[in-house]
Amino acid sequence: MTERTIDCWLTDMDGVLIREDHALPGAAELIEQWRAAGTPFLVLTNNSIYTPRDLSARLARVGLDVPQDRLWTSALATAAFLRDQAPGGSAFVIGEAGLTTAIHEAGFVMTDVAPDFVVLGETRTYSFEAITRAIRLINGGARFIATNPDVTGPSPEGPLPATGSVAALITAATKREPYYVGKPNPMMFRSAMNKLGTHSERTGMIGDRMDTDVIAGIEAGLHTVLVLTGISTQADIQNYPFRPREILDSVADLLA
Structure with missing residues (x-):
């Protein structure tokens, strides 16, 4: 997949794992794969309305088993920034x-x-x-x-x-x-990596938007993966001067 060893993952939520309260192809299986292997991961969202407990319950309703400590919101990133x-x-x-x-x-x-x-x-x-x-x-x-x-x-x-x-x-x-504080500020990703205790060289970011997920991932030094299940399309990519490291149809393509 890459010359880098990626053993930690950050992933956007809407457009990557879910869309309109339905799980996207491969999402449940990928989360289960990470949990079974003990792979460090966080699910990220710019939405600051809900607590991690709320979001964990929302994901459970669509079949995604994501513990609340695996969720990182712009509210949590903002609180971490203010504390610093x-x-x-x-x-x-x-x-x-x-x-x-x-x-x-x-x-x-x-x-x-x-x-x-x-x-x-x-x-x-x-x-x-x-x-x-x-x-x-x-x-x-x-x-x-x-x-x-x-x-x-x-x-x-x-x-x-x-x-x-x-x-x-x-x-x-x-x-x-x-x-x-939130995306496209790469601080959102750096604070997430601080929570996990990981380094950018070994961390991948999965997103569905070129203008937030991919650009912030590049600026944070991450291995970037764009999936085509959300906002950005294959045609949209041509409008940007930067490119993700990988472009996949969905997270199902990341399954072992």
Whole structure:
């Protein structure tokens, strides 16, 4: 497969393992293969709404047995980043349980009075009052952090505004750009490797998007695998000046 020995894997979730609440070909078998062999792996998602326990239950419903400690979200990566930046700090947080739980467990105090950071994640109930408070706190000196730059998210009724869209609103009001922790920031992958205790030279990244998964994987020094079960198509690849190391029809092609 490659001249490098790949014995640890990071994989995106939507478009790689599942799509519209259905497991994709080979996904259950690949997860079982990794678990049986004791291969270190993490399933990654930019979605900051859900806790790892929530996501583990969601995957179980479609037949994928992924323990919660094998899940790494942009919320967890953001919490790890904040803990490194200001241990025991404080934050005003806009987000759901996945983000607030992660930041709480990182030892942060959540407050709307002179916080060190304003942290923005996804939520289905963006509050005008909370956004106004965030703008005032950022103007007052709080550092602006966002879990991911995705401008829309999926729903059965169609696209919904996501973190990137609301971040743009706050930026327009404050003239402050957030620091995005999630993909395509390679920090998302580096924090995942730190959790696993592995090195980039021996780690592969499986994704379905050239503009997030592949570019971030390349920048993190990983062996990159693009699967054609999600966003990017074979034709799309020609629009980018970089290439993944491998292009596969699905994760079924990675089965031993």
